[in-house]
Amino acid sequence: MMTTTKEQVSISTRIKQLKTEMRHNRLSILKLSEDLNYPATIIADILFLRKKPDMDLLDKIENEITNSSKNRKGLQRVRSFPDNPMEISNKSYQSLDFSHSNIPNKLGEKIKKIRTELNFSELELGATLSPSVPANFIEEMENNQFIPSIEHLIEIADLGETTLDWLLRD
Structure with a gap:
């Protein structure tokens, strides 16, 4: 039908x-x-x-x-941002070994575009992700120095109302 x-x-x-x-x-x-x-x-x-x-x-x-x-x-949870961005624990955040992978050239640009369209600071975007990451991780992502985990990439794509495919393709 x-x-x-x-x-x-x-x-x-x-x-x-x-x-x-x-x-x-x-x-x-x-x-x-x-x-x-x-x-x-x-x-x-x-x-x-x-x-x-x-x-x-x-x-x-x-x-x-x-x-x-x-x-x-x-x-009634209220999320507060720490005075010191380094207070955010990254124990549950695993660094990726990307020695055998290529970082998409425009990934950082696209992450930054999503962040700026949401009017988020690097600290706010980092705190929004689960697990939270410090602002310097967001800066490294935006400068293509660090590849976020797939979970974070999906969350970022969701926040930007876009697809993971668009985010990862150059």
């Missing part, structure tokens, strides 16, 4: 509202994927309108975002 144009517009509007709510609550596609026990790639394809959504899955996504929003509001 084919969907009508009116239904497609309704689905598109609904997905835009879900993405807005995800951004507002800083809920990543990876976290949503874990909570729903569903592949992140499929959820991303639906949210970026690359695949026609299964209405049951769309309802599950909407319910999870709503529940996540309620849980976050109940916690």
